[in-house]
Amino acid sequence: MFKLITFAAAFAAGVSAHGDHSQEAFKEGPHKSLWYNTLPGDGGTQADSVFSGISTFGRIEYHPCLASDARKYDIAFIGAPFDTGTSYRPGARFGPSGIRQGSRRLNLYGGFNVPLQANPFNSWATVIDCGDIPVTSYDNEWALKQIEEGHNSILMREPASNAHMTGPSKHGKTLPRVITLGGDHTITLPLLRSMNKAYGPITVIHFDSHLDTWKPKVFGGAPTKVASVNHGTYFYHAAQEGLLRNDTNIHAGIRTTLSGMSDYDNDGYCGFEIVEAREIDTIGMDGIIKKIHDRVGHENPVYLSIDIDSLDPAFAPGTGTPETGGWTTRELRTIIRGLEGIHLVAADVVEVAPAYDTNAELTTMAAADVLYEVMTLMVKDGPLSELSADSKKELK
Template identity: 35%
Template sequence: MTALAKRLTSKLSKLSSGTRGIAYNVPTSPHQLPRFGGIATMMRLPLQQGDAKGLDACFVGIPMDQGTSWRSGTRHGPRMIRNESNMMNQFHYSTGAAPFESLQVADIGDVPVNPYNVVKTIDNIKEFYGNILKENCIPLALGGDHTLTLGTLRAMGEKYGPVAMIQVDAHSDTQDTMFGEKIAHGTPFRRAVEDGVLDPKMSFQIGLRAYGYSPSDFKWSKEQGFHTTFAKDCYHKSLVPLMDSIRDSIGPERPVYLTFDIDGIDPAYCPGTGTPEIGGLTIIQALEIVRGCCGLNIVGADLVEVNPLFDKSGTTAMTGANLLFEMLCILPGVKYYKDWNL
């Protein structure tokens, strides 16, 4: 065991109870139980079924795909993301983040979705999230299709008012209807603006690139004030300057919701998704976006559209699991070792 690992293990062993009075939650060590053993929870964290009491942040599954329009299967996404998260550890070597030293974290299981009624599922998500937010806990969702974000934003809006948003996606998801339906995975952000829970002038969309229906596809978004960065404008670039600009625009106090559709990444890296689009972001750019949210007041986040039925090697779910850990690492209050490798 390295000196760093010993130092972290020593610190964690001294924390027999957390800052909020419950058992300190850390992932199960692979030295205690092999990674292929035990119940599959996100990062092998303790399961605190349906209850965010005492937690600073939680992982929650939303296994739904009623809102999809092409390839169904994202209902299996949360389970596969959990499986692929078994290889992940507690300390972030690249950034120095040690979230489990400063935050109480657990997996609280899945929202009870209704597989026959998408409107009821959105209501269930809102209610479930309302109980999480009452505990002042920051939820990180494992999706599930992008329709789910309407439910999470409705809960966020009740607590915080209209939130700012950073959206990584191949699609804007601001259509008015799909097949005549107001609630689907292509409509959540139009509904959220109409509901008054999302501030479009503080909403930043990154990676859009899908072929459209007409030149007026983005007319509504522009009129509302959405800030759009197309994938073609990200080619061969670091996205660190873009994220610096977004952080300056939003500021450190405004509540921000981060939503990451895995199809924002090019299907060469993440083929397991329902609506793949060529010419997408790289995984390195995805990391730059999430890490670039550090310093913002992130009040919730999700990773959506992982479809295991088209993810034969598990790389899409594995990428999603790692991005969720990256999201945990940029939450307010996370402890950082800035000089750990000196």
Template identity: 45%
Template sequence: MYLLSIPTLLASACLLPSLAYAHGHAHAHADTLDADKIAYLEQLHAKWGTDWSFSGISTFAHLPHFKCLTQPDEDFDIGIIGAPFDTAVSYRPGARFGPRSIRANSARQISFRSFNARAGINPYTSWARIVDCGDIPASPFDNALALHQMSEAYIELGKRNAPNPSDGYRGKSRLLSLGGDHSIALPALRALKERYGQPISVLHFDAHLDTWHPAKYPSAWIDDDVEFAQSYFNHGSVFWLAGAEGLIANGSSVHAGLRTRLSGGDWADYEEDTQQGWYRIPADDIDDIGVQTVIDRIMGKLGTERPVYLSIDIDVIDPGMAPATGTPEPGGWTTREMIRIIRGLEGLNLVGADIVEVSPPYDDRVEGTALAAAQLGYELITSMVKRGLEEKKDKTDAKDEL
């Protein structure tokens, strides 16, 4: 009985998309597509239109793929964009392979079985058009060129329309970036400031501050009075650089999961971080205050209205569970704690997000790091779709009351 029901389920799950496809096609070529052809296409889609988790080309969660940078007419509400750039990392390289590994490890997120029981919605069968935009091909040879390329790419992607905007989305599409090392957040924030016309609050999950002055690294070299400023572009200074460019909303940004060693012999790194307008939640606090208070503190700082960029360095999770990362630090949160925290933040007004520093060459045999990254991607997409759903509902309820 159960075995018999599976093909039936698959057939019914893909019936709607197949009809939409065939009818859309028929409109475009009314004179060439007859009823027999439509029936044939529907039959093909009924038979072959749905993949297993392990079959098909590897896109994030089996989403449709468009190279969004070269296909400006393909609108989306949420786009997954890979940023396979890792030549600004200070320790272990390899995050250029992050997007591929995260996509591969999202394979069990298939639309017919992606109802998020924690959230009460299936993000892949709701109102939003979600696509895998492919990657930004940034140079691995020249970081100045790569930063320029990534900045241009994010600005270009920011021009894409949202076909099904909710009120909160105000017609704007949103991006979830798969890194890449953490430096990719700088070009993403440049584009967001341009798009929203204001600095953006950042919610930053990380073992590290990433607000270090670049001169705190040995690469800040001066020789014969020549300053090698390009070395300032590094993954541990990404939010210092973004702050210096005026991209980050002052006084409303949060680090969570911190446990880094600090420079020198005192708390100067923390003091400089505070001067840059950041609020810090150390990793250890979760044992004393619990998951819910971590959530409450973050929501207390960020609220539900201000635009927030959410940036997850996968090293926020303990290296015992997520070993494949650029700069591992013992004593991190569990994958379960991270998922619960992200679910607790679904009220945020997310205007963009990234998951960075997944370096697959260092992953374990279950690929636990990339698997965690893929799950966090699913939770972030769930939050974006759910907020849009609730805003659409609020609008409908308001109309009914009139």
């Protein structure tokens, strides 16, 4: 019995150490033989298996950032498990854990991104997983407040690199970048509220099959103030609250049915240009990338929001409102890589609902791979303190 308890204690210590990727205490403990190869003539430690241990995004370091500010970072992943703003299929509250599960193999061979010629796991940037924001499933208004405050707490800290240099925030500071794992698309509203505190009105690139700029009375009827905020109206509210820069925002991948062409008018007052999914057949991926660059520019901080349903359901079936006729995973990853040169200061991926995925984890892997591209772009862009002086002047 004593040996069993001792082993259990040592194993628990090892799991705990594994969670923060510091296993030396376990390796040197009474059961260190578990970690060392004992075959004749072959020494060294046994590598972790990608299918073992506690899941973090890409198996990066975990730190409970909302409980402690002891760890500094340049890029932080944070989960927002919320899905009570959906109009069709719920389940995106399991998105953060699903995306982390789908990300396990990202740095299996070292993490080097061949097309972008960079390694986001081994660079100037300290990248960590901050876990999830605690989000209630019983009160949408309170849940969105939790998401806003949790995100802002992560966003407004000193980064690990160039912390004391001036940056593009409206207070002239350099801030870390934050990547949020959703959650249904309603979460983008509180995230933009958080971004507004840091940067003021911000430019948005929005990958989605739906516009999400509907007026509440058109989408859902808006019987109450709380009901008026959902995953189809959050950009309307963001525009009304002054969170968006006018005439620099863009949708890409749109292909939803509409009540009529007048629905496109919504994008006018929200400041969005539209790139439809079918345009890939006429102007190609390069044409779509050019449209995004022309619209967004290269001076301003940019927020990137990716609905996984911008992919065709053949490639991402695990989502709340699937629409056929979308892009392939390869096409979306190529388009996102084409955003190099745009200053992405924060991003989210949303509407990943693992319950509707296949047992091959197609959707969660696609979401993780897309964020791998986003993370690489952020690393290649360098610390935010390096944004141009002209950008800082414009932001003031």
